Amino acid sequence: MSEYKLYGFGQSGHSYKVALMLELLGVDWTLEKIDFFKGETRSDEYRSNVNEMGEAPVLVADGEKMTQSGVILDYLADKHGKFGGQTAAEKREIWRWILYDNHKVSSQVGGYRFMIGIKKMAENDVTKFLKSKYSDALSVMNKHLDGQDFFVANRPTIADFSLCSYLFFADEFGETFEDYPNIQRWLNNIKALKGWQHPYDLMPKAEL
């Protein structure tokens, strides 16, 4: 049996954060593919047995089901002693960016990409709102990366894996990062890590 089982699916940036971490750690893991677009995560059964929050990813580790990608990343970094912070200050800095990602990046980019890239909606007031929000966040990220290869301590950490996730789907929603050269460079730094793979190479897509 694999050490880890991950509930997720190809289109999920949040699942990708964990799948990428598992792959970069080089550990043995299997995917429990979720039929997201058929409503599986929002079903009573899923909420009762897998995750009351009705979300992916969920990681099964040591017989425990863990949810929220930030918690899972932190657990894996601690357990394997890799891609985490080495001091209390570094750990706080990593959490700071994971929270920023949850609050200002993945919510907004993920929502925008869902509407434009998956649902193929035309731009509308909601997509414009989300794009304006995520553009502000990309500017903050771009500035922070000035002269830095990665977000914290200039080495790859779980903060990078959280923040980068939906940005690897950029072609699906027309983001070229032309205005954010440091982000483009940083994404290439992540792609250059041994074991990196694109989301769709790590997890098959759920059917629409």
Next chain:
Amino acid sequence: MSEYKLYGFGQSGHSYKVALMLELLGVDWTLEKIDFFKGETRSDEYRSNVNEMGEAPVLVADGEKMTQSGVILDYLADKHGKFGGQTAAEKREIWRWILYDNHKVSSQVGGYRFMIGIKKMAENDVTKFLKSKYSDALSVMNKHLDGQDFFVANRPTIADFSLCSYLFFADEFGETFEDYPNIQRWLNNIKALKGWQHPYDLMPKAEL
């Protein structure tokens, strides 16, 4: 000199999370009031000297500036040995709800309240989108609170202080919690904690 200085303002639910924690801990703190609506957090000076993310709250503690309410709450819980998790599993459970708050609750409720309660906008496609999102999250919260007085370990923790923040402004955006009786009960449990105060009693409002 106070042990803590908090950059924040009355209308900020994110600042309230930290102000409430400081008050419940009974520690000495002072407020550095931010002129949010005049753009102070988004100014180059603030971004350079206080918080590159352009946000409140910021806590100055032990000569260090800390940002992101979740990080600050975790730091304070650890330092004072109160309102945190007692085991690794409890700590993960607390972080799980803090992340959920950042991802699905405070972003959406905060955005909705800003438009409806502060900017006095009429309902529109964006407010409807935000309300639909936060209503889903309130349902998840309401269900979790079934038979529970607080979110984690049935005692007050920083998870509660994070999740409750914008809900104490509910009268400003017309949310009565009629459909969420467990949330109403839980908010009353928080109000009953020794030292609890409403946001506007802890921090003066920033001018519009």
